[in-house]
Amino acid sequence: xxxxxxxxxxIPAELSEEVIREDSMRPTMKWGRSxxxxxxxxxxxxxxxxxxxIHQLRHGLGETAxxxxxxxxxxxxxxxxxxxxxxxxxLVSAILRITxxxxxxxxxxxxxxxxxxxxxxxxLMPIIDLGRADRIANLVIFGRVQSPLMWDVMSIVTYxxxxxxxxxxxxxxxxxxxxxxLTVVDTPFKKFKKWLYKTLAIGWTGSKSQWKRLExxxxxxxxxxxxxxxxxxxxxxxxxxxxLRPGWNSTIFxxxxxxxxxxxxxxxxxxxxxxxxxLYHLEKYITYRHFDLMGxxxxxxxxxxxxxxxNEYWIPAYKMATSEGHLLHDLFSGSYxxxxxxCQFGTVLFPIVVxxxxxxxxxxxxxxxxIFIAIGAWVKRYLIVVPTLLHPFLPIQDVPLTWxxxxxxWVEWSVTMAAFSGMVIIVTLYAKFFPMMSMWEVVHGAHIxxxxxxxxxxVEHAEEINEAKTNHKKATVVG
Amino acid sequence: xxxxxxxxxxxxxxESKATGRRNFLKFGALAAGLTVVGGGxxxxxxxxxxxxxxxxxFTRDGKVFKADKACLHEYTAPPVTNAExxxxxxxxxxxxxFDLAKCDGCKKCTESCQAMHFTESDREWIKVxxxxxxxTTASYYMPKPCMHCDNPPCTKVCxxxxxxxxxxxxxxxxxxxxxxxxxxxxxxxxxxxxxxWSDPMQPVAVxxxxxxxxxxxxxxxxxxxxxxxxxxxxREGKMPACVSGCPMQAIYFxxxxxxxxxxxxxxxxxxxxxxxxxxxxxxxxxxxxxxxxYYLPPKNRKYPKPDMESIGKExxxxxxxxxxxxxxxxx
Ligand code: SF4
Ligand code: SF4
Numbered sequence: 061x062x063x064x065x066x067x068x069x070x071i072p073a074e075l076s077e078e079v080i081r082e083d084s085m086r087p088t089m090k091w092g093r094s095x096x097x098x099x100x101x102x103x104x105x106x107x108x109x110x111x112x113x114i115h116q117l118r119h120g121l122g123e124t125a126x127x128x129x130x131x132x133x134x135x136x137x138x139x140x141x142x143x144x145x146x147x148x149x150x151l152v153s154a155i156l157r158i159t160x161x162x163x164x165x166x167x168x169x170x171x172x173x174x175x176x177x178x179x180x181x182x183x184l185m186p187i188i189d190l191g192r193a194d195r196i197a198n199l200v201i202f203g204r205v206q207s208p209l210m211w212d213v214m215s216i217v218t219y220x221x222x223x224x225x226x227x228x229x230x231x232x233x234x235x236x237x238x239x240x241x242l243t244v245v246d247t248p249f250k251k252f253k254k255w256l257y258k259t260l261a262i263g264w265t266g267s268k269s270q271w272k273r274l275e276x277x278x279x280x281x282x283x284x285x286x287x288x289x290x291x292x293x294x295x296x297x298x299x300x301x302x303x304l305r306p307g308w309n310s311t312i313f314x315x316x317x318x319x320x321x322x323x324x325x326x327x328x329x330x331x332x333x334x335x336x337x338x339l340y341h342l343e344k345y346i347t348y349r350h351f352d353l354m355g356x357x358x359x360x361x362x363x364x365x366x367x368x369x370x371n372e373y374w375i376p377a378y379k380m381a382t383s384e385g386h387l388l389h390d391l392f393s394g395s396y397x398x399x400x401x402x403c404q405f406g407t408v409l410f411p412i413v414v415x416x417x418x419x420x421x422x423x424x425x426x427x428x429x430x431i432f433i434a435i436g437a438w439v440k441r442y443l444i445v446v447p448t449l450l451h452p453f454l455p456i457q458d459v460p461l462t463w464x465x466x467x468x469x470w471v472e473w474s475v476t477m478a479a480f481s482g483m484v485i486i487v488t489l490y491a492k493f494f495p496m497m498s499m500w501e502v503v504h505g506a507h508i509x510x511x512x513x514x515x516x517x518x519v520e521h522a523e524e525i526n527e528a529k530t531n532h533k534k535a536t537v538v539g
Numbered sequence: 540x541x542x543x544x545x546x547x548x549x550x551x552x553x554e555s556k557a558t559g560r561r562n563f564l565k566f567g568a569l570a571a572g573l574t575v576v577g578g579g580x581x582x583x584x585x586x587x588x589x590x591x592x593x594x595x596x597f598t599r600d601g602k603v604f605k606a607d608k609a610c611l612h613e614y615t616a617p618p619v620t621n622a623e624x625x626x627x628x629x630x631x632x633x634x635x636x637f638d639l640a641k642c643d644g645c646k647k648c649t650e651s652c653q654a655m656h657f658t659e660s661d662r663e664w665i666k667v668x669x670x671x672x673x674x675t676t677a678s679y680y681m682p683k684p685c686m687h688c689d690n691p692p693c694t695k696v697c698x699x700x701x702x703x704x705x706x707x708x709x710x711x712x713x714x715x716x717x718x719x720x721x722x723x724x725x726x727x728x729x730x731x732x733x734x735x736w737s738d739p740m741q742p743v744a745v746x747x748x749x750x751x752x753x754x755x756x757x758x759x760x761x762x763x764x765x766x767x768x769x770x771x772x773x774r775e776g777k778m779p780a781c782v783s784g785c786p787m788q789a790i791y792f793x794x795x796x797x798x799x800x801x802x803x804x805x806x807x808x809x810x811x812x813x814x815x816x817x818x819x820x821x822x823x824x825x826x827x828x829x830x831x832x833y834y835l836p837p838k839n840r841k842y843p844k845p846d847m848e849s850i851g852k853e854x855x856x857x858x859x860x861x862x863x864x865x866x867x868x869x870x
Pocket of ligand 2: 696697716717718719722724762
């Protein structure tokens with residue numbers, strides 16, 4: 061006799077709308093000491109990075125460790141990493157939406173926010189890297205569509221606009237609610253919040269026609285944002301792949317980067333889930349079930365990414381063409397080998413093995429795995445950018461020592477850390493003004509859950525009858 | 540603003556007779572002329588009844604007027620504007636040939652180039668490599684400028700068109716437009732490009748003259764630079780600095796359309812014949828960049844072969860000194 065499995069609840073159906081709303085909005089009601097301290101710390105890091113950037117602006121990029129061979133370094137690697145993270149929102153919100161994965165409800169906001177902030181700073185990194193940031197207008201005045209960098213500019217601007225809208229759209233009903241609620245509750249920054257919610261709610265009343273329109277616009281955005289997201293990381297890879305350099309001259313760079321982006325992006329979403337679940341006591345909403353499912357998502361993405369890694373390295377390694385061979389030697393057994401193998405084993409193979417087990421998809425294990433993945437993805441970007449530049453076609457001969465090796469210096473680290481802290485600042489501030497869960501969607505999810513349960517009970521009943529009829533027939537229902 | 544007196548070679552200061560050397564390019568006389576600089580001009584125009592209006596000045600748009608000699612000063616202006624520099628010299632297809640059998644690795648080409656363009660010692664727009672293709676093959680010296688590729692990867696990727704291919708085959712950079720993204724450096728397979736990470740060191744006098752993509756100075760921080768085939772010299776009917784600086788006469792330069800190339804001894808040979816007779820080749824031909832620079836194989840060398848062991852040991856360039864932003868040095 062087989063056991064009938066009731067589909068795991070992801071949103072507790074018994075939670076009332078009131079409770080869901082209260083739980084979501086509670087953190088925005090206070091402005092505690094710890095928040096202030098945390099923000100103070102972040103602003104310190106940010107300020108220091110700003111100082112470093114001003115230093116760099118005043119004295120030129122010569123203040124970084126970049127030189128004529130390694131002409132792109134930490135900034136560009138971090139740029140690729142950030143743009144990668146930004147794929148999380150699209151994955152969780154758009155792809156899971158289009159595939160009708162209702163369990164996504166409590167984590168969509170977090171994912172969309174990650175997309176937004178990582179694009180804010182991802183888009184800034186290449187500008188920080190410019191030798192003449194003062195001439196940025198030339199991109200408009202003299203812009204050439206034939207340049208991969210121009211594709212980046214166009215697609216990142218599109219994606220940024222799109223994902224800002226995508227973050228905001230599901231916020232509208234929540235903003236309407238919070239706007240109305242402000243009249244009865246007391247909260248810090250009330251005046252500002254009043255204005256803020258009112259503006260963002262753009263006259264939301266919750267009428268039927270408004271809901272209909274919102275639903276329609278969100279469907280359209282969902283469909284638009286997926287190809288845009290794919291195009292973004294594809295063209296980011298093209299700034300490398302469109303060159304002839306060994307290591308970059310690869311036809312799978314587009315999908316390779318997109319897979320790497322989804323892999324790192326979803327890992328970062330899990331980390332954000334862990335943090336907000338703890339901080340905001342969302343255990344009831346972000347359940348083990350969510351971690352299990354997200355773990356499966358990351359697992360499959362890691363498998364795809366690992367597979368592409370195999371193609372990216374094993375094929376040229378088998379052939380060992382001259383210039384490619386020099387680079388691969390350096391990666392496999394040379395100065396970058398430790399980082400390279402740590403990336404392959406520590407952040408691809410190890411996560412795969414861990415996540416294969418149900419225990420490996422619990423919050424604790426996933427935290428460890430996802431930290432590995434996030435750091436690994438970052439280091440991997442660095443390993444894509446830097447070693448290739450150190451292996452040009454013609455030998456590096458008789459040049460200053462600073463040209464033939466590269467490690468980011470204090471300016472680059474400070475600016476990069478400022479970008480990270482800037483991201484966290486925006487996330488922190490956001491979480492202090494807006495609910496970290498899309499309230500109406502969670503409520504909606506709870507309703508779906510409830511109706512599912514009812515439907516399931518019917519099915520269960522039917523199954524029992526069926527079972528009785530056929531006696532030993534296998535009947536398993538999986539959610 | 541009137542900044543230059545003539546463009547068409549009918550000015551007074553014509554001095555383009557190639558100094559004793561074959562004037563292989565047969566350009567009209569293009570010359571450094573006289574010019575009036577801002578304030579001085581105002582003065583001239585406001586004082587109509589000058590006691591000594593003894594010099595005729597041409598403006599760029601062809602107007603002529605008399606000016607006081609005292610208000611004028613000698614001025615070697617860039618012969619062309621940035622816009623004109625994008626077009627190139629009509630009817631030409633410049634090309635360079637390196638006879639590796641003659642090159643003895645003395646690096647005089649590099650030095651001449653650095654003097655011509657006021658670059659630091661680490662900026663080897665033309666760099667002499669010590670090459671040894673395989674364990675068993677011979678070592679040789681190989682000077683490498685920008686290849687001025689006919690299918691240039693660098694210009695393709697430039698987001699603002701700051702680097703471009705001209706009609707005459709030359710690939711130039713307009714540093715007034717470059718945003719310093721370094722896409723072109725990533726794209727160039729020949730490591731031909733350099734970046735001004737900090738304020739470049741150049742003589743103050745040079746730093747103050749108007750910029751032209753044709754000579755590449757005054758060099759600007761945050762922009763790229765590379766070998767430019769010295770178009771400002773070509774316009775004067777002279778050879779690029781490296782060609783005339785080569786004591787071994789190993790570098791030929793000329794116009795492919797004329798099918799003639801000339802070396803530093805003034806020997807002009809048939810370009811196609813030279814390539815034919817010596818089985819010329821181009822560097823990294825397999826990449827499809829279509830270089831305009833050719834190499835003649837290092838056969839029957841007349842100099843000692845390079846010592847490959849010495850690579851890196853005779854590093855005379857001090858560790859990145861020029862990158863530390865020491866600003867302009869006095870001339
Ligand atoms: S050698 Fe490099 S810089 Fe020169 S044209 Fe070719 S790709 Fe461009
Ligand atoms: S560094 Fe300058 S010349 Fe090179 S691609 Fe960028 S804008 Fe163009």
